Amino acid sequence: MSDEQNSVSDLLEDNQYKYGFTTDVESETFAKGLNEDVVRAISKKKNEPEFMLNFRLKAFAKWKTMKEPAWPNVHYPSIDFQNISYYSAPKKKKVLESLDEVDPEVMRTFEKLGIPLDEQKKLANVAVDAVFDSVSVATTHKKKLMEQGIIFCPISEALQDYPELVEEYLGTVVPVGDNYYAALNSAVFTDGSFVYIPPDTISPMEISTYFRINTEETGQFERTLIICAENSYVSYLEGCTAPQFDTNQLHAAVVELVTMDNAEIKYSTVQNWYAGDKETGKGGIYNFVTKRGKCAGDNSKISWTQVETGSAITWKYPSCILQGDNSSGEFYSVALTNGHMQADTGTKMIHIGKNTRSSIISKGISADHSSNSYRGQVRIGKNATNARNYSQCDSMLVGDKSSAHTFPYIETANSSVQVEHEAATSKISEDQLFYFESRGVSRENAIEAVISGFCKDVFKQLPMEFAVEAQKLLTLKLEDSVG
Amino acid sequence: MLEIKDLHAGVDGTEIVKGISLSVNKGEVHAIMGPNGSGKSTLAKILSGHPAYEATSGEIIFDGKNLLEMDAEERSLAGVFMGFQYPVEVPGVNNAEFLRMAHNARRVKAGEEEVDPLDFDELLSEKMKMLGMEKKYKERNLNDGFSGGEKKKNEILQMAILEPKLSLLDETDSGLDIDALRIVSEGVNKLRSENNALILITHYQRLLDYIKPDFVHVLSQGKIVKSGDKALAIELESQGYDWVTTAD
Ligand SMILES: Nc1ncnc2c1ncn2[C@@H]1O[C@H](COP(=O)(O)OP(=O)(O)OP(=O)(O)O)[C@@H](O)[C@H]1O
Ligand SMILES: [Mg+2]
Numbered sequence: 001m002s003d004e005q006n007s008v009s010d011l012l013e014d015n016q017y018k019y020g021f022t023t024d025v026e027s028e029t030f031a032k033g034l035n036e037d038v039v040r041a042i043s044k045k046k047n048e049p050e051f052m053l054n055f056r057l058k059a060f061a062k063w064k065t066m067k068e069p070a071w072p073n074v075h076y077p078s079i080d081f082q083n084i085s086y087y088s089a090p091k092k093k094k095v096l097e098s099l100d101e102v103d104p105e106v107m108r109t110f111e112k113l114g115i116p117l118d119e120q121k122k123l124a125n126v127a128v129d130a131v132f133d134s135v136s137v138a139t140t141h142k143k144k145l146m147e148q149g150i151i152f153c154p155i156s157e158a159l160q161d162y163p164e165l166v167e168e169y170l171g172t173v174v175p176v177g178d179n180y181y182a183a184l185n186s187a188v189f190t191d192g193s194f195v196y197i198p199p200d201t202i203s204p205m206e207i208s209t210y211f212r213i214n215t216e217e218t219g220q221f222e223r224t225l226i227i228c229a230e231n232s233y234v235s236y237l238e239g240c241t242a243p244q245f246d247t248n249q250l251h252a253a254v255v256e257l258v259t260m261d262n263a264e265i266k267y268s269t270v271q272n273w274y275a276g277d278k279e280t281g282k283g284g285i286y287n288f289v290t291k292r293g294k295c296a297g298d299n300s301k302i303s304w305t306q307v308e309t310g311s312a313i314t315w316k317y318p319s320c321i322l323q324g325d326n327s328s329g330e331f332y333s334v335a336l337t338n339g340h341m342q343a344d345t346g347t348k349m350i351h352i353g354k355n356t357r358s359s360i361i362s363k364g365i366s367a368d369h370s371s372n373s374y375r376g377q378v379r380i381g382k383n384a385t386n387a388r389n390y391s392q393c394d395s396m397l398v399g400d401k402s403s404a405h406t407f408p409y410i411e412t413a414n415s416s417v418q419v420e421h422e423a424a425t426s427k428i429s430e431d432q433l434f435y436f437e438s439r440g441v442s443r444e445n446a447i448e449a450v451i452s453g454f455c456k457d458v459f460k461q462l463p464m465e466f467a468v469e470a471q472k473l474l475t476l477k478l479e480d481s482v483g
Numbered sequence: 484m485l486e487i488k489d490l491h492a493g494v495d496g497t498e499i500v501k502g503i504s505l506s507v508n509k510g511e512v513h514a515i516m517g518p519n520g521s522g523k524s525t526l527a528k529i530l531s532g533h534p535a536y537e538a539t540s541g542e543i544i545f546d547g548k549n550l551l552e553m554d555a556e557e558r559s560l561a562g563v564f565m566g567f568q569y570p571v572e573v574p575g576v577n578n579a580e581f582l583r584m585a586h587n588a589r590r591v592k593a594g595e596e597e598v599d600p601l602d603f604d605e606l607l608s609e610k611m612k613m614l615g616m617e618k619k620y621k622e623r624n625l626n627d628g629f630s631g632g633e634k635k636k637n638e639i640l641q642m643a644i645l646e647p648k649l650s651l652l653d654e655t656d657s658g659l660d661i662d663a664l665r666i667v668s669e670g671v672n673k674l675r676s677e678n679n680a681l682i683l684i685t686h687y688q689r690l691l692d693y694i695k696p697d698f699v700h701v702l703s704q705g706k707i708v709k710s711g712d713k714a715l716a717i718e719l720e721s722q723g724y725d726w727v728t729t730a731d
Pocket of ligand 2: 523525568653654
């Protein structure tokens, strides 16, 4: 990726939330509220095949019987699901043939975000799908990918063009009734990305999606489905931003990954949703996300890397079901909380096949009044002979008003397994920063050095430019908090 | 080079330094001695710009600049170096990388290009050799798990890399074994020139055998109660502090 190509981003020159702008586009937004008619209307609006409507209705019926989970270590006033609009799309009259037809205001928004969609920048080696509120507005590099049989398009389009593929895999990793937010997503999702890598194919470029919530009081429910067939590989990047509003907005995404024999998916996220006012905690995104991958094939691998720096509340556990023999799952996470943010994040590694391996590296950084919890589960089934897990969960506290918590759960039903868990807590202190300064090193560079040292094992999993940006993002967020 | 005029300073509203005046010229070595708790480290921290310590009155002029108006980073870049009595540990930050950051901050300030890790390694190896430091300290994290003596050596290594105009070494000798004291002292002597100056805070005459001071000051209860030449240090060694601190 080149510089302009990015992302998370060079726009971050000051400590304000730089993405806090809204875009004035005419949009078509459903009235607030949720009932079966709304679910039907979404499906109709998108001209979906029948199986999709049934999927949604089943999910909605489930959701109605479920309760919001109370176990996460986060606190917020209960959400009024009737006070949210479940569909908001930039108004368009016809199907767009090229990017030139996208509303220039929408294009400008993505420019401000540093996401290049226009043709000239297409030379850079990243394919981008941009989701604006609920609707995918542009997917680049489609043709080039198609030459190798790789499908990369909005999921709404996949439902039109490849309905049988979607039907075969959707909901197979995260069932409609998996959890409260996943059920809600399954009922009302409006768009997201779809990727299919055919057998024996190494994706020639990184595939990337940017999500942005623009309209006040809309929820964003995207759905991502990535299928990587035998002997194939793809690296997928996800970036998220939102404007600043006083009211909290709900983001409840579902991501499903499937790998066949010898296939590998590497999924990286840099999440910087608006976190709410730093002093009062007002506003901000509620980020309730279900991400799960299934290593269906033998020797397959799924690797999650996340850098979580935003959202008022994060509730997220990218997980791996290690079904194929010799399959492996990895989870690398940096979660930063500051201001009044609350994060309860971690992973689940479910070992089913023989010789399955998982490793978990989690780095939590908490500053100001924030609360940061790691919650991880390692479950080893009775047939998972010789399964192994290694977990390392480190916390760093900045200042003395923040808190860090670690909740590891380990269950093993097979005696041949090896499970290792390490945890450590450290502090970034004023004396450390003074030490750097007394050597002529700026405070900013000092924080960056300490943080990148702490996060090294995670950052090295990210594509280079993403790592650099992620590091800058963390440094900027912490500058005011150390002391 | 350095002119301290009637400096009063302290921490959290408690006055610790109670009217110190001191003038240091290029090429000079000053030693500051004095009982525990007399304010030596506090004076050093004030000079280096520690944010927790506050000067309430008086002046510090360094190279014609008002030091008290500069923050720690600016003071360092202007050529003031402090060798800490208790250097902090910074886990996760590689020692060599830290030294390179500090070195590059100097270079950027001077309008020069930053050096890359390879070129820096040459400079670093040379300085480490001079101080008899093993290569492994490049790989270690900054002071992390270093022994007392290793931390002190690492401070002098930083001084060697940064080549400051004025160095304040706060009890660099304590913690060093006999051989290390000699090697480090020789290293410090090599770094001396007509253009720089040294303030040594120490409890022991033996450091001053290696690095010969031009002036020796005795600090007691936040004031310089006696100044003299090297002979004063020898006298203190045999007689203790009572005769100077209770003189009035
Ligand atoms: N941050 C602080 N908070 C409270 N008191 C302090 C602080 N820093 C220094 N002092 C007090 O100020 C006095 C002088 O301390 P300082 O460290 O300057 O002494 P020193 O001359 O360097 O002693 P030593 O020879 O033991 O190193 C001591 O009584 C010490 O307890
Ligand atoms: Mg002291």
